[in-house]
Amino acid sequence: MAIKKIKPPINLFILLLFGLILLSLQLMSSATQEFSHLNEIYPQLLVINSVSIVLLLILVGFNAYTLIRHTRRKEAGSRLTARMVSLFVLLALAPATLVFYFSVQFLHKNIDSWFNVEIDRAMEDALELSQVSLEQRMRWHLTQTEQLSHSLLDLPESQAAVELDFIRESSGALEMALFSSQEHIIAFSSINPADIVPKQPDVHVWMQLKQDKNYIALDTLPDDTMVIRVVIIIPEVEPKYLQVLYKVPIRIADLADSIEFASQRYKEMRFLRNSLKISFSLTLSLVLLLSLLAAIWVAFISIRNIVAPVKELVKGTKAVATGDYEQQLPVMSQDDLGFLVESFNQMTQRIAQSRDEAKLASFEVEEQRSYLESILANVTAGVMSFEADFSIRTTNQAAYRILNCQDGCFVGKSLSLLADEFPALADLFSSMQNLIEQADDIWQQRVAFLGANGRQELLCRGAPLFSQEDERVGAVVIFDDLTALIQAQKNAAWGEVARRLAHEIKNPLTPIQLAAERLQHKLAKELEPASADMLQRSTRTIVQQVEAMKRMVDDFAEYARPSKKQVEHLDLQNLVQDLLLLYNNSNTQISFVSDFTDGAGMVYADPVSIRQVLHNLLKNAQEAMEDGGLIEIKLSQVQKNNADYVELGIYDHGSGINAEQIETIFDPYMTTKPRGTGLGLAIVKKIIEEHGGLIWIDSSYTEGAGFIIQLPLA
Amino acid sequence: MHVWANTNFLPVCLLALGGLFTTPVFASEFSAQIKNASLEKQDDWYMLDADVEYVLSPAAKEAIESSIPLVWHLKIQLKQVRYFHDKTVINLNYDYKIRYRALLNNYSVTNLNSKSEKKYPSLSEALDSLSHIRELKVIPVSALKKNKLYEAGIKLEFDKEQLPAPLRPTAYFDSEWNLSSDWYLWQLKK
Incomplete structure (x- = not known):
């Protein structure tokens, strides 16, 4: 996985x-x-x-x-x-x-x-308080400066520097500077000896001073030290200006700074x-x-x-739904979904396995079925299976062949329906239906019927079919065509009779005839004329009857002898035409109508035997129409059971054949004529069958007798 | 020294955001205006004389009153005009800060380059002191080539980056804070 x-x-x-x-x-x-x-x-x-x-x-x-x-x-x-x-x-x-x-x-x-609002006011008040406090200090410094300036009044410029030093020290100021009215420095004193120039007042200060107003303001030094800058006017003829920088006490400066910072911060935030x-x-x-x-x-x-x-x-x-069971999904996690995927994979594997097994089984079943089908198709016996409602489920090819029907035409139909559809098989189907309906076990029955090709006899065996629950689910019927077998048995029997007759009867006939002739020859002269006449009549009768018996025995010999002597390709059409020519010349009262399909009459047969067949049939027809009439001869080609046949039909307008006679007409010693051995049609049938053909009476023809011969096409 | 392209980096970046906030306006009625400017030869130096008019927006004025310092940069640039790419000869930057001192009740103007500070009793006086630029040394005469054409330019740029952080997002897109002037350009030949 x-x-x-x-x-x-x-x-x-x-x-x-x-x-x-x-x-x-x-x-x-x-x-x-x-x-x-x-x-x-x-x-x-x-x-x-x-x-x-x-x-x-x-x-x-x-x-x-x-x-x-x-x-x-x-x-x-x-x-x-x-x-x-x-x-x-x-x-x-x-x-x-x-x-x-x-x-x-x-x-x-x-x-x-x-x-x-309270905080606003408090902040403003605090700022104002510090401003007021500083202002008071500033005013005090202004007063102090004004007092200090008195000592500088009218002081010569040369002494000013000394005096300035003195008063700066006494006042505690940071810096003092004396300026002339032209803003020039007159004297300068600083607490820091390194300072050589005073921190000059700017333009605004001078502007105020020029207006005779003393200047006082808070200021900051470059090092951010807070100072009070006081500039006062020293009223002289030529006014002088005294600038004093007082340091604001550190504590006060710090407090003021703090208040200013807080106030600014508050304003900014607001x-x-x-x-x-x-x-x-x-x-x-x-x-x-x-x-x-x-x-x-x-x-x-x-x-x-x-x-x-x-x-x-x-x-x-x-x-999987579309039938692809080869799907194997990747397992991407080991959680419930992973488990689901794994289960899916197992499921598809199992389904695929089951499908393969089912396929194999179905293949085997199919193989078995086709094997059985091929067996059924190739067996000579006809097999028919029936549903529970007695409709036909399957029928093999042999069944169609035996019944002379087209392949597949029975399937799905009931026997009664088929009886209507195929009138020739109606007897068979009705007796078959009775048998399968009534039988509860295996049954066997010979069924004879008059089919399209003449009389047929089938040996039917049947059995009802039961399901595992013992319910009747249908039936199966197997039948063999015994017609040929029975005919062959009959033929063999008659052949044997003929052979015996020839052997046992013909041999003593000649001595009987000779003995009779000798009797007449020897006794004719010795007897009285009346007795001699009786002898002569008797011996003639004996000789005639022996001759007749000889002919009969010859006929039997002929019947017993194999007819297919020298087979060759023979055009049945020519043969028929030759024969007709003969008959046309011999009898003028009977006319012949021929209907030939060109090229349809090629057979592989012994011409002498076939000529005898035709001769027998034509002679029969001729004899049946003593008052003259019409004989129709039809030659065509037909296809039956996948084989081609030449079909020759001979129809007369004579007295016809009784229904009772139809079944036995081809048997030996069967004759409707006062004269005849009764072997004519038997010989005909024997010759035709020996050539692989069929002969039967066309029962649908009612204006006389109709014979149909089918011979394999060469 | 700054390069022109970098000056408006942030607003451009913010603009690129596709107008997430509001549409920015660069030139506004509150922009500073350079009335005139010239470079005069004095002794061996070219000196700048210029007159600038500051128009403070109500917001800017309120900010100053609320003790928020405002900073401007005076940018001076001189380029030699060439066929393909102009050559920058000099690029000067003077920075000024105006702030209100509540305790002293005055406005201080600080030159951030020289750290010198001047105090003015009113805002107008403080701005007035910045409005008239006189005899500002720009470049020695010898640094310019003869018969070559030069392009001089000055600009007064208001520095929004110096504003308190909470104010800045508003300032980028509010026309009341577009206090910078456009470039004032003129040509010069030695």
Whole structure:
């Protein structure tokens, strides 16, 4: 049995693909977090996942299209696959959609819950608080700076740098710088000795100062240190500007930074609220779509794998239904389906085996039947089998031959029907029907009837047929044609009689005749005239009767002698015509009508014997019509039992033959004439039969006597 | 240094998805416009002077107010015009970031190349500072061949990739975020 390598439903490639999809989804999910370093590849991940969806969509679409096409074509297993896939999609889609719907709802509500009026206000208040706190500090520093600036009032520029150093140190400022009205640096002092130039005020600061307004603002240094920048105007003739950078205490700066960061973050999140919803929904949708599509695709593959053996089974069953039992399906799994496939294989094997056995048996039966048929066909006895309703079931060729009927014309017909169809066989069929209807056991009966070829005698043996349940299912009849046998026996008997007569009677006849002649010769002179006359009459009678007996014995000798002496090819037509010529000349009162089919009369026979036959028959006819009349002679060719015959018919218009005489007319010593030995027709029949032919009285001819001779065509 | 073709990689990719979301619009009423630009020879350098008009969409303005930093790239490119394939002579990129500082209540403009930062009390002033590009060194005069035709181009590209991730999918297809200008091209001969 072909057990293939058992494959898991999901192969490594699919697992890998699923892993990649999951990883991609996880990365995308992480990327939506603001501080994730995956943030940068978010769009790429989006594209990758979208492309994956499209690919899966194409795969699923292709699979679905293929499935629909297969289902329309009604391919094996396609409907089961379609049903399973639909069920799976339905089962997967329904909970996934529900989860998706509630997740999205939950997500939106959750995001909305992050933001509310109280938090908004709290954040703004916190920011404002820190701004106010810083502003207070700034104002304090402004006042401090204004006080410090008094010491610089009207101070020569040469002393300014020293004074600046002094007041910077006393005030704790980070940096102090004195600018002229032309924005040039007059003096500069920094806590960091490495600084050689001050952090210059920008355009906006100068613009404000030019409007006689002191400048104070929070600022950040390049190193993100929060400072308070104060620039005040020193009111002199030529105004000067003092810039002081105060460091905001670290604690305050940190707090402010923290509040600013939180506030900014909150504002950002509030702004991104809808985008977040869209983004999360998008991610969720992608997750759902990807997992659903991947699951459906895998479902297609898995279901196809599961259904594959079923498909094979369906194909196999179809093949078995069409008679192909050689189907052996591959066993792809060792589960129930595998078991089913194995069982199927065993079943087909057994069916094939049984079929082969049945075929063999039927072949043997057929062989036996044809053997029996050929035996039956070749036996000389006729065999007929009957159904329970006595209609004929089978008939062998010999039966048709014996009954002179066309092959196959009996089958399926009842005997009574056949009796109507073949009037010549009616007697036979009716007696046969009586016998098989009445017989409960084997029976034997001689049945004589007048067939188309004259009298026939059959020896019929029959037996009823019973089934195993002892029900009568029909009958069988076997019959032999005894006509020829009986005739041969008769002929032999008559031959023997003739031979004895010739031997036993003819021999003493000559001495009787001689003795009678001698008596007359010796006594005629010695007797008185009256006695001599009586003697003469008596001896003449003796001599005449002896002559008659001699003739009779000769006739018998003739009858006993084989007639087929010198056979040769003979044209019966010429022979008949020669004879007719003779008869036409001898008797004018009888006319002859001949009906010859040209070339139909070639036989292989002894011309002398055949001439005698014709002569006897014509003479008979002539004698039957003493007052003259018409004699018809017909010569034609007929086919009987697959052999060609020359048929010669001689019909006179005489007194005809009685029905009683028909059966015995060809027997020796059968004569209707006052004179004659009664051997004429017997000799005729003997000669014809010795030539392999047949002679019979045409019983359908009623205007006189009709003889039909059939001789094999040469 | 960037190559032109790579600049719109992602939107093109997303476009290729076959309009899964919405139809993207590239040029919109909110795109920045380059009013004029020229390369002037000063001493041994070609200097760029250009005037740009920034038109911020309500969404962009709201984003800035919500402390989301916006980044633009000023792209400058000079190509030598040839029969078959133009030869890129120089490809410069200047990056600017505008953001709002809630505590200081000002707008800072940071040049990301030089890391220098300037603060402005209002958004318009901050954008104004970016609008006028003056005497920006582009290429030494000696780098250009005489009597050869050159094509100069500048473009102001808004960097959507710098936006927070949740905003980006919307930004790719929303015309309110199409803040980049088209290429402004002109020809130049030494």
